[in-house]
Amino acid sequence: MTTLLCVDDDPTTVDLIKFMLEPHGYRVVSASSVEDALTLHENLDPDVMLLDLFLPNRQADAWDGVRTIASQPRWAEVPAIIISAASPNAYGWQALDERFAAFIPKPFKPRQLLTTIEHSLAAEPLH
Numbered sequence: 001m002t003t004l005l006c007v008d009d010d011p012t013t014v015d016l017i018k019f020m021l022e023p024h025g026y027r028v029v030s031a032s033s034v035e036d037a038l039t040l041h042e043n044l045d046p047d048v049m050l051l052d053l054f055l056p057n058r059q060a061d062a063w064d065g066v067r068t069i070a071s072q073p074r075w076a077e078v079p080a081i082i083i084s085a086a087s088p089n090a091y092g093w094q095a096l097d098e099r100f101a102a103f104i105p106k107p108f109k110p111r112q113l114l115t116t117i118e119h120s121l122a123a124e125p126l127h
Helices: 011-024 034-043 062-070 088-097 110-122
Strands: 002-007 026-031 048-052 080-084 102-105
Touching (some): 002 011, 011 110, 026 034, 048 062, 048 110, 080 088, 080 110, 102 110
Parallel strands (some): 002 026, 048 080, 080 102
C-alpha cells in the first residue's frame, strides 16, 4: 500500500483527499501543521507528500513550512507536491524552482490529483 502524508490545515481538504485516494489503494496520513508533521517524522516513511503552501504558525514566508517538512532527513528524497489555493502563475514555477515535484492548484479534480501523484512516484528524484 502506498502511504501519502497530507499536510493541510483544512480538514475538509484532508477528508476530500482521503475520499479521492483511499479507493485507489493509498493510505493517507494527515497532519494539520508543520509541527504535527514533524512529530510523525521518526515513525512515518511516506511514499509521497501533499503539502499545503500556507500552513499556520509559520513566522517566515509561505515556503518556510513546506521546506522544513520536505528537508527532513528521512523525507528528503520523497516526492513532495504543493497543493494550494494560491495562483499557479505566482507559485507554480517557484514550486518547481524549489525542487518540489509538482504544484496542484485548489480546487483540484480527482483525476488531476491521482495522475500527478502517480507521475511523481514514477519520476526520478529531483534532489
